[in-house]
Amino acid sequence: MEKSERDLLHEASYINVLLVDDEDALLASVRRMLQKQCLLKTCNSPLAAISLLKESPDLYDVIISDLVMPEMNGVDFLAEAKSIAPETQRILLSGSLSEERLKAAINKAGISRVLTKPVPASIILSTARDVVADNASPTSVSNRMAQRVRASLRDDHTIVFQPRVNAQDFHVTGLEALSRFPKLQQSFTTEEIITAAENHPVIGDLAFRVLEWVGSYQDSILNQYGSVPVSINISPYSVSDTNFVTSLVDMLAKRRSPLPLEFEVTEQSNMAFTAEFQKNLPRLRAAGYDVFLDDFGSGNNSIALLRRGVFSGLKIDKSLIASLDDHNAVDSSFVEWVTKVAHQLEMKVIAEGIETLDAATFLRHVGVDELQGYYFGKPAPLIPATDRE
Numbered sequence: 001m002e003k004s005e006r007d008l009l010h011e012a013s014y015i016n017v018l019l020v021d022d023e024d025a026l027l028a029s030v031r032r033m034l035q036k037q038c039l040l041k042t043c044n045s046p047l048a049a050i051s052l053l054k055e056s057p058d059l060y061d062v063i064i065s066d067l068v069m070p071e072m073n074g075v076d077f078l079a080e081a082k083s084i085a086p087e088t089q090r091i092l093l094s095g096s097l098s099e100e101r102l103k104a105a106i107n108k109a110g111i112s113r114v115l116t117k118p119v120p121a122s123i124i125l126s127t128a129r130d131v132v133a134d135n136a137s138p139t140s141v142s143n144r145m146a147q148r149v150r151a152s153l154r155d156d157h158t159i160v161f162q163p164r165v166n167a168q169d170f171h172v173t174g175l176e177a178l179s180r181f182p183k184l185q186q187s188f189t190t191e192e193i194i195t196a197a198e199n200h201p202v203i204g205d206l207a208f209r210v211l212e213w214v215g216s217y218q219d220s221i222l223n224q225y226g227s228v229p230v231s232i233n234i235s236p237y238s239v240s241d242t243n244f245v246t247s248l249v250d251m252l253a254k255r256r257s258p259l260p261l262e263f264e265v266t267e268q269s270n271m272a273f274t275a276e277f278q279k280n281l282p283r284l285r286a287a288g289y290d291v292f293l294d295d296f297g298s299g300n301n302s303i304a305l306l307r308r309g310v311f312s313g314l315k316i317d318k319s320l321i322a323s324l325d326d327h328n329a330v331d332s333s334f335v336e337w338v339t340k341v342a343h344q345l346e347m348k349v350i351a352e353g354i355e356t357l358d359a360a361t362f363l364r365h366v367g368v369d370e371l372q373g374y375y376f377g378k379p380a381p382l383i384p385a386t387d388r389e
Contacts, residue, residue, distance in 0.1 A: 033121035078109035145196030160379040236271040318353020
């Protein structure tokens, strides 16, 4: 679904800004004022800033540069920045510019705005937000977030685990590994981050990174829970990529661990109906790994995918489970029917989003196999065995 203008403007308020100025005092002042209002990177050297841009050309939403700097003037720097990151907006800070020089600067560097120094940090931020919002589109917003995720994988990504329990006796039967981005989540929710990246190659990189994290927590999981399966989320976009699936199957074949793995694929994507998806998903099953249809009931594809017969089981979406506590008879009947049909297809049924004993009791009564939700435990970090004393 396309994002509304309001959604785009909301995301533009959390823009990623690169500010280049040789005055360290100004950079420090702006950092103090804006560090909680945007994703801000400051640099006192235009040459160093060019290196940053070459490293991550699509990471920044807007580049702001002073005009007068010793290594390179701001117009030349922004012209170089334009050649490296043409989609990124550019703002120039200047003491004064004649009309002729201003036109030349705009033509050479594609500058969106010029701000006259001294300028308050609040004006810098509001101007940056304006130029990004003016040029925002669903594609550019999603691409920027994907680049942020890629950058975060280096030093701002970890995982937490949420337990899954047997519906009959509530003992732990599995864990789900969930990604977290501590710095990025100061501006975006986890759902916004993952949703914006899920149709980009970076979502496959994220899956491999989660696999690495699970390996580092292996001993802790075994010590605390025993040899329970750990489920990892993969995107329909990734499953539709034959190279991704080949690499994943190869990595799994080389893996030596007593810890079982499972995979979850969301149903909220039409890519699940592509020929590539239908061809590639059975390769994971053939390699001995269960694959669950995640978020079942939250979109329009639930029943059609259920009939494909390529999944080991399904996870009923939390939106349906939440209505159980409101005594919604339609959703209650749907959950009961789905459970019955899935069992007839020899599929396991897991319900997520369980927050009350009443919901857990109802789901146990209708035959759901396993339960997951805050009632049994919130997603939480584990201490790697290597970090224990």
